[in-house]
Amino acid sequence: MATGQGWRLGARTRKWYLVGHLVSAAAWFGLDLALGILAVTAMVTDDPAVITTSLHALQFFAVWPMFAASVLTLATGTVLGLSSRYGLVRYWWVVAKLAVNVLMAVLILVALRPGIDAAGNPADLLPPVVVAPSLLLFSYLATVFKPWGRVRRTPAGKTLVRDTA
Structure with missing residues (x-):
């Protein structure tokens, strides 16, 4: 259904x-x-077979399933944002989640994929093990608490500024 702000999805x-x-x-x-579990397992064990198995398991499921999940999350979130009062760039928390x-998604392809393929040292995988779940948790919390204010444009309409009102 069309509205003054765009279109809306039906309830179902x-x-x-x-x-x-x-x-x-x-x-x-x-x-x-x-x-994270596989990387930490590979880091804390002394068994070469466990290290090898953990690193091989990462190559099978870490990159492409994670990338597919990120693209699906992005696509569904975009549709939900465009069809709701929150929009994609109306609220800072939505802008932050989108970013x-x-x-x-980009880091999965340009950093994680080559990192897993070249991981001779499981400790090299520690940054994504810490950063990725932290950022996803941030996104979940932003969805629940909806922090910050609305995004508003400057009179020139060119830049985004924080609306403190």
Whole structure:
């Protein structure tokens, strides 16, 4: 249905997009946690077979399933944002979530994928093990608490500034 601010999804369709968004975000978080468990297991063991198995397991599921989950989260979140009063750039918390999602999707391809392929030392995987779940948790908390104010444009309409009102 069209409104003055754009279009709206029907209630049933919106719920299905919301389910898709929640499931893809949860899958992404779960895959990140599994990456952490495997990387930490490889770091703390002295058994070469466990290290090798952990690193091989990472190559099978870490990059492409995580990237797919990030793209699904981005796609469903974009539809939900565009079809709701929150928009994509109306509120700072939505802008922050969008930026985190895009940044992490890019990092999966340009940093994590080569890092896993070249990981001879499991400790090299420690930064993504800490950073990725932290950023995803930040996104979850931003969704719940909706911090900061609305984004407003300057009179020139060119830059975004924080609306403190």
